[in-house]
Amino acid sequence: MDVLKEISQQIQAGVQEKVADVTHRAVEAHIPPKEILDKGLIDGMNIIGEKYKAHEIFLPDVLLAAKAMYAGMEVLRPLFVKEDMPSAGKVVIGTVQGDLHDIGKNLVGIMLKGAGFEIIDLGNDVAPQEFVETAKKENASVIGMSALLTTTMQAMKCVIDHLKKEGLDGRIKTIIGGAPVSEAYAREIGADAYGYDSTNAVECVKKLIAETRR
Ligand code: B1M
Numbered sequence: 494m495d496v497l498k499e500i501s502q503q504i505q506a507g508v509q510e511k512v513a514d515v516t517h518r519a520v521e522a523h524i525p526p527k528e529i530l531d532k533g534l535i536d537g538m539n540i541i542g543e544k545y546k547a548h549e550i551f552l553p554d555v556l557l558a559a560k561a562m563y564a565g566m567e568v569l570r571p572l573f574v575k576e577d578m579p580s581a582g583k584v585v586i587g588t589v590q591g592d593l594h595d596i597g598k599n600l601v602g603i604m605l606k607g608a609g610f611e612i613i614d615l616g617n618d619v620a621p622q623e624f625v626e627t628a629k630k631e632n633a634s635v636i637g638m639s640a641l642l643t644t645t646m647q648a649m650k651c652v653i654d655h656l657k658k659e660g661l662d663g664r665i666k667t668i669i670g671g672a673p674v675s676e677a678y679a680r681e682i683g684a685d686a687y688g689y690d691s692t693n694a695v696e697c698v699k700k701l702i703a704e705t706r707r
Pocket of ligand 1: 535538539541542543545546552555556559586591592593594595596597598600601636637638639640641642643644668669670671672673687688689690691694
């Protein structure tokens, strides 16, 4: 069987050790890490999402798949992240308040780190004021927010409103991402950028940092 298809299937089966093994095999076969991520790991999670939506599987199955996804991400992480690079800028990231989905946010963090950015990861369920206070304290140039639920995406606007209230919206740029958000939503709430995936997020953050240095 195609090794990428096998990764996707083992994610769906939620077997952490197997996902790690097959991901190692894909790396040894010199398949580019981004291809392993997109066509293996993310493909598996997307199918899990569809099956959950169709009530073919239940929440514990989704949780097992998420853990298996992390096992594969751990194998790929060193291939994306190079240590001891000079910092290209500081970025505070997190999943917004009320939202526990952190796989996409963590992928964005890995890719940004790999591109040389210093990442302060606040985790998930992050209160609006925590994003702003941390960015101020750490002198960060960008706040990156992730949301996976239609019920939590509004929290992104709270962060942006907070920044505006403190007159920081010009100095600290914002980028949003996650399945329910879009370019149009970013414009609507006044975010500076929308990243549709982790690679695109890196491109957006590079542009935002360049703007803050002008
Ligand atoms: Co939940 N869940 N979940 N879930 N879950 C979704 C999001 C859902 C769409 C499933 C469905 O019904 N089809 C649905 C949301 C419906 C809606 O709001 N419209 C849903 C629901 C309903 C729920 C619960 C409410 C279920 C319940 O309890 N009844 C509950 C909520 C808990 C909470 O947060 N308060 C819940 C719980 C969970 C688990 C804990 C079991 C688990 C999360 C585990 C974890 O993250 N550690 C989970 C999972 C895994 C999913 C699905 C299946 C997969 C999400 C994922 O990780 N995808 C998801 C279905 C789906 O999205 N298809 C679903 C892979 C990941 C790489 O993609 O996160 O989209 P994604 O990130 C992408 C891009 O979006 C982008 O780049 C990433 C890489 O390409 N991106 C950014 C993300 N953040 C970015 C930030 C950026 C830029 C780009 O800049 C800063």
